[in-house]
Amino acid sequence: MTDARPKVVIVGAGFGGLTAAQSLAQVPVDVTIIDRHNYHYFQPLLYQVATAALSPADIAWPIRGILRRQRNATVLLANVTSIDADARIVRAGSVTIPYDYLVLATGATHSYFGHPEWASSAPGLKQIEDATSIRRKVLLAFEHAELTDDYEEQRRLLTFVVVGGGPTGVEMAGAIAEVAHHALPAEFRRIDPHAARVILVEAGPRLLLTFPEDLSLYAHKALERMGVEVRTLARVTNCDEAGVDLEETRIEAGTIIWAAGVVASPAAEWLGAERDRAGRVKVEPDLSVPGKPEIFVIGDTASAADATGGPVPGIAPAAKQMGRFVAHVIASKVENTTSPGPFRYRHQGDLATIGRKAAVVKLRAIHLTGFIGWLFWGFAHIYFLIGLRNRTVVAFSWLWNYLTYQRGARLITDSPDMQKIARDEKMHSLHSAADARHGHGRDQARSGTADWQ
Amino acid sequence: MTDARPKVVIVGAGFGGLTAAQSLAQVPVDVTIIDRHNYHYFQPLLYQVATAALSPADIAWPIRGILRRQRNATVLLANVTSIDADARIVRAGSVTIPYDYLVLATGATHSYFGHPEWASSAPGLKQIEDATSIRRKVLLAFEHAELTDDYEEQRRLLTFVVVGGGPTGVEMAGAIAEVAHHALPAEFRRIDPHAARVILVEAGPRLLLTFPEDLSLYAHKALERMGVEVRTLARVTNCDEAGVDLEETRIEAGTIIWAAGVVASPAAEWLGAERDRAGRVKVEPDLSVPGKPEIFVIGDTASAADATGGPVPGIAPAAKQMGRFVAHVIASKVENTTSPGPFRYRHQGDLATIGRKAAVVKLRAIHLTGFIGWLFWGFAHIYFLIGLRNRTVVAFSWLWNYLTYQRGARLITDSPDMQKIARDEKMHSLHSAADARHGHGRDQARSGTADWQ
Numbered sequence: 001m002t003d004a005r006p007k008v009v010i011v012g013a014g015f016g017g018l019t020a021a022q023s024l025a026q027v028p029v030d031v032t033i034i035d036r037h038n039y040h041y042f043q044p045l046l047y048q049v050a051t052a053a054l055s056p057a058d059i060a061w062p063i064r065g066i067l068r069r070q071r072n073a074t075v076l077l078a079n080v081t082s083i084d085a086d087a088r089i090v091r092a093g094s095v096t097i098p099y100d101y102l103v104l105a106t107g108a109t110h111s112y113f114g115h116p117e118w119a120s121s122a123p124g125l126k127q128i129e130d131a132t133s134i135r136r137k138v139l140l141a142f143e144h145a146e147l148t149d150d151y152e153e154q155r156r157l158l159t160f161v162v163v164g165g166g167p168t169g170v171e172m173a174g175a176i177a178e179v180a181h182h183a184l185p186a187e188f189r190r191i192d193p194h195a196a197r198v199i200l201v202e203a204g205p206r207l208l209l210t211f212p213e214d215l216s217l218y219a220h221k222a223l224e225r226m227g228v229e230v231r232t233l234a235r236v237t238n239c240d241e242a243g244v245d246l247e248e249t250r251i252e253a254g255t256i257i258w259a260a261g262v263v264a265s266p267a268a269e270w271l272g273a274e275r276d277r278a279g280r281v282k283v284e285p286d287l288s289v290p291g292k293p294e295i296f297v298i299g300d301t302a303s304a305a306d307a308t309g310g311p312v313p314g315i316a317p318a319a320k321q322m323g324r325f326v327a328h329v330i331a332s333k334v335e336n337t338t339s340p341g342p343f344r345y346r347h348q349g350d351l352a353t354i355g356r357k358a359a360v361v362k363l364r365a366i367h368l369t370g371f372i373g374w375l376f377w378g379f380a381h382i383y384f385l386i387g388l389r390n391r392t393v394v395a396f397s398w399l400w401n402y403l404t405y406q407r408g409a410r411l412i413t414d415s416p417d418m419q420k421i422a423r424d425e426k427m428h429s430l431h432s433a434a435d436a437r438h439g440h441g442r443d444q445a446r447s448g449t450a451d452w453q
Numbered sequence: 454m455t456d457a458r459p460k461v462v463i464v465g466a467g468f469g470g471l472t473a474a475q476s477l478a479q480v481p482v483d484v485t486i487i488d489r490h491n492y493h494y495f496q497p498l499l500y501q502v503a504t505a506a507l508s509p510a511d512i513a514w515p516i517r518g519i520l521r522r523q524r525n526a527t528v529l530l531a532n533v534t535s536i537d538a539d540a541r542i543v544r545a546g547s548v549t550i551p552y553d554y555l556v557l558a559t560g561a562t563h564s565y566f567g568h569p570e571w572a573s574s575a576p577g578l579k580q581i582e583d584a585t586s587i588r589r590k591v592l593l594a595f596e597h598a599e600l601t602d603d604y605e606e607q608r609r610l611l612t613f614v615v616v617g618g619g620p621t622g623v624e625m626a627g628a629i630a631e632v633a634h635h636a637l638p639a640e641f642r643r644i645d646p647h648a649a650r651v652i653l654v655e656a657g658p659r660l661l662l663t664f665p666e667d668l669s670l671y672a673h674k675a676l677e678r679m680g681v682e683v684r685t686l687a688r689v690t691n692c693d694e695a696g697v698d699l700e701e702t703r704i705e706a707g708t709i710i711w712a713a714g715v716v717a718s719p720a721a722e723w724l725g726a727e728r729d730r731a732g733r734v735k736v737e738p739d740l741s742v743p744g745k746p747e748i749f750v751i752g753d754t755a756s757a758a759d760a761t762g763g764p765v766p767g768i769a770p771a772a773k774q775m776g777r778f779v780a781h782v783i784a785s786k787v788e789n790t791t792s793p794g795p796f797r798y799r800h801q802g803d804l805a806t807i808g809r810k811a812a813v814v815k816l817r818a819i820h821l822t823g824f825i826g827w828l829f830w831g832f833a834h835i836y837f838l839i840g841l842r843n844r845t846v847v848a849f850s851w852l853w854n855y856l857t858y859q860r861g862a863r864l865i866t867d868s869p870d871m872q873k874i875a876r877d878e879k880m881h882s883l884h885s886a887a888d889a890r891h892g893h894g895r896d897q898a899r900s901g902t903a904d905w906q
Contacts (some may be wrong), residue, residue: 055862143530409508
């Protein structure tokens with residue numbers, strides 16, 4: 001160790017880790033930020049990639065690009081596999097990275113409430129890859145429905161179930177309804193996408209539980225106006241390839257999207273530290289790990305209590321505030337200045353969009369809904385994007401989307417299902433269907449096809 | 454068969470098939486266009502997706518979206534598996550689609566001159582998926598080089614070989630050189646992307662053989678100015694994971710991109726028709742298959758002789774002209790009007806871009822190079838994109854790219870290599886490297902790292 005400057009290693013380049021790295025720019029330390037992706041992405045808009053409104057690159061930036069001018073920062077693309085807290089070393093396979101201060105900001109992943117087997121049939125939405133595979137799943141459902149002559153199968157394929165009535169679930173359900181009812185109808189000849197069912201399932205008594213009641217109620221009504229079936233107090237008891245079981249009923253569905261629980265990444269296991277039910281590391285008021293003052297845990301990986309006693313929510317602004325805070329704590333230790341004291345979380349508000357001209361916004365006492373809320377939501381998100389390019393492209397895509405009702409990124413790529421299409425036993429001769437267009441169209445009418453000729 | 458209107462089935466929604474479908478809009482037929490992708494894409498710009506300048510969605514459009522207003526057109530997402538020319542049926546697995554007229558426009562794929570085993574180590578660039586996986590490969594090469602302390606391995610990883618000096622090869626080599634020398638240098642701390650070698654290998658005597666000599670010469674010089682090593686009269690004798698063998702020498706390379714030969718899709722096999730060396734179906738002057746006047750083959754799948762006797766080149770404008778032509782032939786048969794006579798190909802010119810402010814354009818007697826050629830190339834390509842949205846986004850991306858030297862879509866997604874990173878045995882402690890930054894930097898200097906501190 002001939003290195004003069006303290007080494008700060010940050011694991012995870014999400015909102016928390018990236019903010020921590022940037023906040024250390026002027027501090028005399030060497031920062032190494034490690035992520036298993038080469039990009040930082042804007043999770044709040046991931047559902048728009050999943051519903052073909054935006055491309056992955058519109059909401060993602062190479063981490064190196066963001067930190068290119070920060071001379072004390074090194075970026076490593078690697079999978080962290082373990083931490084040796086005694087030797088103060090982070091391991092990524094055969095690569096070992098020594099640290100003086102360690103910041104763990106590895107985020108969270110989906111939780112299936114002890115049913116990991118549901119994951120394959122009910123994918124969640126956390127990573128860019130999740131978004132593109134959900135996009136593929138949703139678009140293929142319409143394509144398969146167009147190909148099949150089996151009416152029941154068609155109905156099943158055109159049924160979309162979103163599990164979880166939080167912001168992500170609300171946004172996914174609204175966006176899928178828009179795709180089905182606005183973007184696609186004119187494009188199919190044998191099915192009517194209008195006939196698609198979008199069902200939002202929430203175990204709790206109302207949607208958006210963290211929001212005030214009037215806003216949940218508005219979201220509920222707005223979704224129903226958009227043709228989404230909202231089911232509250234409905235608990236999922238099973239998910240499989242063919243559908244979802246609720247306590248009373250079963251829903252045959254071609255697509256199930258999981259937006260319910262999250263569980264923290266394995267940082268706690270790496271440290272052997274005490275964790276809460278969601279697997280998050282219980283941290284001290286300065287966000288350090290009990291007994292390890294040089295290790296900090298932030299963002300969705302941390303179970304932190306606000307200085308005021310309340311829990312810190314797992315949202316982007318909280319992660320950013322924690323990242324900025326630990327940077328100050330580390331700076332104070334390195335420069336022997338007074339420590340900033342306990343972490344104080346400032347809640348700025350809650351936002352969720354439902355669809356065209358419909359969003360809910362809570363800023364302290366102010367509650368916004370409808371068009372105003374939607375505009376506020378849009379500008380707020382554009383504002384928080386990084387860089388002129390992505391702001392411009394996203395703003396343009398939204399404007400275009402708003403004016404034309406079209407989705408710009410409707411590509412089915414890298415699709416393992418492609419082979420399946422040809423093999424699908426449910427598909428018979430299109431002969432009959434072609435005839436139906438000019439003769440016995442009754443079958444088609446049954447399958448809700450409105451636009452023959 | 455109660456169907457009153459003749460059924461035209463088109464297989465393949467590339468330039469040829471899509472143009473044929475659109476040219477049949479006003480003809481009293483039912484058009485069914487079948488593709489294994491749900492999108493039509495603009496192949497001439499695929500290399501810009503492969504080099505992170507554009508996103509897939511910027512150069513691709515859902516086929517349904519393009520044909521949404523054409524009421525006589527049905528789009529099917531399916532893999533055609535065989536054709537029964539006697540029963541006049543197209544088979545896609547268990548799906549059967551009857552036709553009265555059949556248009557085969559299934560394009561071409563890479564040819565490894567009888568060495569299919571090279572495909573895994575030297576991917577080609579034909580599909581959107583090829584472009585994203587080449588993008589991943591190129592970007593990961595720099596990431597792996599940053600992680601390793603093995604100087605030889607670093608050199609190998611930073612060596613990029615492009616095989617084939619046609620337009621695609623020239624464009625890929627130029628674009629990779631730009632990424633290495635302009636986009637990335639400021640972003641790495643342990644390697645210097647400037648040290649990257651880009652080698653363009655061409656078996657023939659000069660680049661862009663189909664272009665006039667002065668333009669090939671300009672392209673050659675322009676590439677060298679950009680730091681690309683051009684090797685003409687160099688034949689590849691072997692490709693493997695570690696590099697490329699030429700007749701005299703071996704090049705250790707981390708990335709090999711195949712832009713050499715193409716071979717037609719298996720349409721000829723489906724038909725049991727006579728084919729040329731490139732697997733293309735030899736067609737009649739009206740582009741129909743000998744002995745099967747109701748089956749037409751167009752685009753890269755057809756071996757057609759122009760009415761003037763010359764061969765029709767495998768480029769987008771030729772495919773479009775063929776598509777328009779067969780639509781007229783079919784219309785004349787359906788409406789019993791006079792047939793348009795033999796196909797006449799009108800060659801509009803040749804374009805290839807090399808990089809910033811450098812392109813070569815041949816329009817009849819006019820030869821353009823440099824900035825003017827580059828502007829012409831850019832406007833021509835934007836003009837041929839479909840729809841306002843993609844034109845705007847691409848134009849904006851290029852402007853941004855031009856002004857900032859940055860690439861907007863530098864994402865490593867869906868990467869199977871990600872796990873490999875952690876396992877890679879070549880990677881030792883980064884400890885030494887971190888020290889090197891402040892102490893014995895000689896090793897780093899050797900590996901070309903110019904920008905410590």
